Amino acid sequence: MPHDHHDHLSPSGHPFRADDDVPLSYWQCMEIAIRELLIDKGETTAAEIASQIDAMDSRSPANGAAVVARAWVDPRFRAQLLENAADATREMGFDIGPLNLIAVENTADVHNVIVCTLCSCYPRNLLGLPPDWYKSRAYRSRVVKSPRAVLREFGLDLPETTTVRVHDSTADMRYIVLPARPAGTERLSESELAALVTRDSMIGTGIPLSAG
Amino acid sequence: MAEQVRVKAMMPPGHVRTPAYLRGKTGVIERRLGVFGNPEELAYGRRDDRRELLRVRFSMAEIWGDAAERPDDTLDAEIFAHWLEPVKG
Numbered sequence: 110m111p112h113d114h115h116d117h118l119s120p121s122g123h124p125f126r127a128d129d130d131v132p133l134s135y136w137q138c139m140e141i142a143i144r145e146l147l148i149d150k151g152e153t154t155a156a157e158i159a160s161q162i163d164a165m166d167s168r169s170p171a172n173g174a175a176v177v178a179r180a181w182v183d184p185r186f187r188a189q190l191l192e193n194a195a196d197a198t199r200e201m202g203f204d205i206g207p208l209n210l211i212a213v214e215n216t217a218d219v220h221n222v223i224v225c226t227l228c229s230c231y232p233r234n235l236l237g238l239p240p241d242w243y244k245s246r247a248y249r250s251r252v253v254k255s256p257r258a259v260l261r262e263f264g265l266d267l268p269e270t271t272t273v274r275v276h277d278s279t280a281d282m283r284y285i286v287l288p289a290r291p292a293g294t295e296r297l298s299e300s301e302l303a304a305l306v307t308r309d310s311m312i313g314t315g316i317p318l319s320a321g
Numbered sequence: 322m323a324e325q326v327r328v329k330a331m332m333p334p335g336h337v338r339t340p341a342y343l344r345g346k347t348g349v350i351e352r353r354l355g356v357f358g359n360p361e362e363l364a365y366g367r368r369d370d371r372r373e374l375l376r377v378r379f380s381m382a383e384i385w386g387d388a389a390e391r392p393d394d395t396l397d398a399e400i401f402a403h404w405l406e407p408v409k410g
Contacts, residue, residue, distance in 0.1 A: 280399035
């Protein structure tokens with residue numbers, strides 16, 4: 110009942126999140142101390158830090174989706190992306206910093222999926238912050254051993270005839286999957302195509318939405 | 322024929338970015354990536370040790386044996402050259 114009151118539930122019916130009334134950890138104290146020192150010494154400002162956090166938060170999978178849609182409509186760009194993804198995306202105007210990027214292409218016979226077993230390497234400049242599950246031990250340890258079972262849990266049941274290629278970002282490269290263009294999208298514009306490209310389809314744990 | 326390499330089966334202490342599950346496993350060079358700072362030294366602030374980085378492709382059968390879901394699915398990882406030894410064909 111929407112008008113019932115309960116001490117532990119918000120109006121949406123979810124439990125309130127407990128306040129974090131716990132002591133700071135060693136590393137939290139260290140981060141605050143170093144940040145305050147840098148500000149005191151004039152190396153940076155609180156506003157500069159806030160604007161960098163804003164910039165990081167504002168990156169979204171829409172950047173990657175625009176790259177994928179361009180590759181679907183422009184064969185020359187697609188070739189360039191597969192040859193040198195960092196240069197190709199820079200030329201499209203994305204600020205990808207010193208990122209080394211490899212694009213891996215899904216075809217009728219091959220499905221690619223990306224992981225970083227050692228930590229959480231992720232093409233943040235093109236996809237934004239990684240989802241929590243990407244950083245979880247369960248995903249990192251299982252997708253390298255049982256990728257097909259993991260993909261089935263994501264709702265993607267690959268035929269036995271498809272080869273799965275897992276890419277473990279162990280060092281300096283970052284990866285983006287170039288998913289296969291969905292059938293029946295011949296008449297769509299580049300921006301309509303980009304709207305079909307999901308975050309998970311660029312990690313390889315999903316495929317793009319279908320048209321219409 | 323793609324060039325075969327084996328990841329050295331060593332367990333040195335320190336900051337190492339060669340996954341343990343690939344040590345001792347044999348794969349083929351998928352591509353050569355160029356020269357990058359060695360993370361084992363970068364971790365201690367030493368920036369001048371630069372090494373060749375390669376992408377090596379392993380079959381799931383090579384990594385997981387009979388436990389592989391499908392033996393000829395693959396896993397690619399970036400491995401620094403000093404972790405690789407040649408395999409005589």
